[in-house]
Amino acid sequence: MAKGSATPDRHRPPWREPASDAGVVVDPRGVVTALSPGICRLLGYEPQELVGRAAAELLAGPLPAAVRRSHARREAWHGRVTLRHRDGHPLAWTLRGRPLRDATGETYWFLTAEGVEPSGLPHDNDGEPDTPLLKQWALDQLPLPMALYDRRGVRLEVNTAMRRASGRQDHELLGWPIGESGRGSILLGPQGIGEAMTEVLRTGNTVTCEAYSPGTDTTGPRVWLLSLYPVRGPGGQVCGLSAAAVDTTEQYRARRRLAVLNEAALRIGTTLDLSRTADELAEVGTDHFADFVLVDLLDSVLRGEDTAAAQHSLLVFRRTAQRSVLPGCPESVVPLAGTYTYPEDSPPGHALAAGRGALHRAEDITQWWAESSPERARKIHEFGIHSFMAVPLRARGVTLGLALFFRHRTAAPFEEDDLRLAEELSARAAVHVDNARRYGRERATALALQQTILPHPAQHHPAVETASRYLPAHVGAGIGGDWFDVIPLSGARVALVVGDVVGHGITAAATMGRLCTAVRTLADVDLAPDELLTHLDDLVLLMDRNDPAGFAVRPDHGSGEVGASCLYAVYDPVSRRCTMARAGHPLPVLATPDGTVRFLDLPAGPLLGLGGLPFEAAEFAVPEGSVLAFYTDGLIESPARDVDASCDLLRAALADPGRPLEETCDRALGSLLSEARTDDVVLLLTRTRALSGDRVATWELPSEPSVVALARELACERLAAWHLEHTAFIAELVVSELVTNAIRYGSPPVHLRLIRDTALICEVGDASSTAPHLRRARLSDEGGRGLLIVAQLSRRWGSRHHRSGKTIWAELPLTPPLGIA
Template sequence: MENDVDAFLRRLAQELRPRANESAGVMLRRMRRDLPELWGYEDLAAFAPAETAGHVAAFLDVLEHGLGATEIETPPAALEVARRFARSGVPVSKLLRAYRLGHMTLLQQIQAEATRLSVDWELINAAGTRLVAMAFEYVDRVSEQVVAAYQEERDRRLQRRLILTNEASRLIGTTLDIARTAQELTEVCTDEFADLVAIDLLDSVLTDEGTYTPVMTPVLLRIAQRSVLDGCPDSAVATGQTHSYPARSEPAHALTTGQSLLHLVTASGVPAWMAPSSDHEDTLCALGLHSILLLPLQARGNTLGLAQFVRHRTAARFDDDDLLLAQEIAARAAVYIDNARRYTHEHVTALTLQRSLLPQRPAAQSAVEAASRYLPSGSHAGVGGDWYDVIPLSGARVALVVGDVVGRGLHAAATMGRLRTAVRAFADIDLMPDELLTHLDDVVIRLQREEAPDTGETNATCLYAIYDPVSRLCSLASAGHVLPAVVTPPPANGDAQASKSVYFPDLPIGPPLGLGGLPFETAQLELPEGSLLAMFTDGLIESRTRDVDTALALLRDVLAQAPDSPDEVCDRLLAALLPSRPADDVALLVARPRALDPGHVATLDLPSDPATVSGARTFASCTLTAWGLEELSFSTELIISELVTNAIRHGKSPVQMRLILQDTLTCEVFDSSSTAPHLRRARNSDEGGRGLLLVAQLAERWGTRHSREGKVIWAEQVLPTARRAGSRL
């Protein structure tokens, strides 16, 4: 009987083999009817006929040759379909159900053929029992191999996704540049995940600091995109181009609602928002566009823009798992983009604030020829608080300032502005460098007390110098700041080829500003004809690639060979010491001191006797005549009379008068008293008290400056237009 069953099964297989394709068609129609959801995957539907025919042929081989479980070989097409199921995200349960349904349909066809070939019901029943056992053995064996292929592909897919997530964490957000961060997102996601990635940011997000208010047709900027095809032919918008999506379109809906969307392209064609022209629609159709992910870029409760992920060359459509993966990556990238946006905004604001607080044009003075440079840092830390200033003082002198506020960002820039204003205020009352730094130290301490606890302490360094073109003396004091470099020319009677001498003065450096209770000290040095003074912040000499001593040696070499122009000196120093963007802010101030022509200074010592006032007036009149300023004689004599009278009456000897011709005519009277005069309102019955009021009316500026030897009362007058050009140093 057993031999009869084996022979009958072989006959069944031989009879059915010519009609194998017909049997496969019946199986496909049954599965299409009972499992319609599987036919939504076009790549699976296209591969199903070959896979079904392979199963029919394999099972007929089992029947014809009586193969055991270990001899059954799964058709290659079945393994490929399992892998495609895994890549498409179809659950394995649906795959196994399709197998059971398909083989049940095949068994029904074989049993129907058995009743046609024989009327021996005993043989048919015995063959049917054997047939069912062999079918289950085949299904079990093949299912094991198919599930293994499915799981292997699923694991590989999950591993790729894990790798993609890790790569996104590693490669996105490496800079604080908005465009670069967006481009990093496109580069990561076009590597085996999408065929085109396009990043649009809301124009309002890029231009405004405030939050984005949703509108139906927002304006977007295509800030980055990348395609697997050269030239991005699959994108209708160029990088850097602004555009908008139609109201009620899927991208506009995603932006206004903040909801991600998976769009599958159907037979009805490419959506109009994806292909605004018929030519581009033809291009996308030719490429085989089949699925799109639309993901709003959201960070800190704000919608920043939209990320599009497109597939056309990749056979598998995007599925829900892909949407979740893209959401995770896009959410992380959105935070990086928002960080870059916030940094860019604060950096630009701080830089604008700092540049507005720095001198916009050279101050009107002729004591020095000065040039300056300011370079913001190239690091992520932001703009710092470096500053410089050139402040004209009385008596043809000038103050040179370089400072550095510790910290970065808007707070540092704002603090710099406050300190610069304070320095100018103290300079206006002609304080000595050490006294000025003492007062500035008090200002910093007050700022520390007024700041919020989370702001951090305010600390700063400052180098303050006063140059007097009459004496050629430069008085300096440092509050924790690096000392300047002094360049002196070669001796006049020496070798013509001798190089300049460059040295760093051995001067005391006081504590940084903000410590309080510690003294500062003023030192003096003489700057000969043709010398140069270079003041800078530590960003010029500090670097991760070299030590400070090496940088100072390089600075010394550059200054020794530098030309006479301060502008050229600045350029050469920056080129040599900072070949790339600095890690810290840099402020550089280079000054070439000038000497005042001795013929433009007239000095007269006066005895402490009221009778000498007339002699002072005569001396002033004669001096102005020699200088060609006779038209200023009347006002100058009145000013001299009041200042000398006050010095003799209220001051102490010795008394000295000095006239200085520069851009202005300055009248100075010195006495050894520290008591400063002040304006007061004289009553009608008062015999005096109107002298300084008269001086204030006649002079353009007037004031008092104190020294350790006494005080100087000074008054400046504007020169006649014809004399201004010839009054330079």
């Protein structure tokens, strides 16, 4: 025991008396790192000659086999070892080796001499052998805190490193049970240090556990890796134990920080919702290191505005999330969704200007709180807030908001390690906030683009009654490339289109717009459904070749990948038949007035973008009052059920064709869709109408010039029967010109058809496939003015080809233009 110790001799049992004063510490590489003065005297070396030297160089013979085995197993050992004095003569020592493990699992060895041959002892100047140094002297040289305990767990001795680490003196440490001192606990273990001590004394095995100490005023709380070793007497019995502690505070903090960050990776950013992401950051902060957390996002971020412009103006924040260990967040002054600003000279303002976090004590900021907001100052005093951190939320070089972390219930103030953790959490949260902001902007842009392209819900067509729904996905990439259209055609017919572009986002919406425009253009040419899809497929291939990166956001498997699916149908209210063709699109559903609901057997056709494969059209009789349902795959594909079950639900929703279409839409979506759908959904319902025979007049005319007068007469009679005499003059001119062109340039037979609908439709067909050509006649020309007259008198006109020839048509307003009687 060192001089000056206040520990009574009765605490030093006989088995503890040292046999020598030699003690040495060897690191995992076998190098001497620390030693007692006695080892130098016994071996004849100076300390600097031994420290840093390999321990094996001091051996005068091989280690006993039992010692080698224990050393390899990293177990305490006891044996006779021969060392070599500096002058060359051997020294036979009885050594005891104890392993010391650090936080990384590396093993140090603490070697002490328990006996030495008298002939081998060096002598002092008086010729008497040196008195062996006490073990306490050797312990005091060790950099690791160490202590010795008897079988009761009472502390008998400690070294200088233990006193320094605990901040206590001998009288506060010696004589107290393990883990305690004269001023309370010095070590706390989550599993109980007493249990570890009992196991060492019972089994004689070394036990390692983690312990915590309050530390000193300068060091703060510390974490230790505590190793308890048995101390054996001459007979091998366990007479006590020794403890060695390795400071693992930094490793513990690093593990804790990594664990919190790993947990935050799972808890922050689970959605693309700005408010939810901010709340997740606040929740993680209060769960692990803060008592009160505020998250304020820039008002411009929440509104989806350009943040770059906002950085150069006064920053307005909106309280987005707040969490506290106290119910109801009573520390908060600004309510959720409240807006305010931070002055530039405030602590948060300084953190925002610097772009990095800052740690403050309450005494440093009380004056600012009191001047800026007396209510905040009152809250600080009321709840005892003693430290806080201000951390900007920055991502991709842009400030998005500010996170404030406070402590009042936790006694220890924030440290630099807490600031680093808060900065890392805030950086991760900022990336998710920025992703959500960008997603929101892209979603709004894509939705606006899509809404401008999709037809207006209130549109009316005489051939069909329609009801439609477009629903973007709730999760995932959001807005996709699903679209539908209702296109008026000549002859009172209507085209019904539903398509689905692969992918999501602005690119998919833009591609959808290009395809939708192309379909309208091709429909205006009055192509058959299978021919229209063929032209559309060629267009997709051209888009793919010219701009492969911008088309359809499809998987990157090279050019020629699938781009879209499409279904194109043409319904004729006169014949009450519907012609359809599809390109890899789901089958349409027909619900007839008699209650029959069936999926139409329509050839599938390849997806658009494959190229070179034919499309087939099919024609179906559609009774008046039937409901045709067109949809995209997002309606029937769900992880909750298979496609067959979804098809059965769709049939059930369409089972009553007399129900209002809007109600049927809601019923179908309610039974088929979930809140977490991952794909866009389009549903287009049409109830067919029919034009009765009294609204349609058809004549077959001989291919003779004299029949033109007869055609005018027949048209006038029919207009009189329809009470449209006021349109007779214009109708006569149009009929005359169209019939004349058919007789002069076409092939028999010639057909004339008048349809009375929202407009008067005049159609003249012949067996020739020659298309009409509008040209402007010169003053000297005797002809060439027929189609020009038709174009000027009609609201619109055109031609369509069919298998038996062509038809030239013109739509005339039921009210004649001004100036024509």
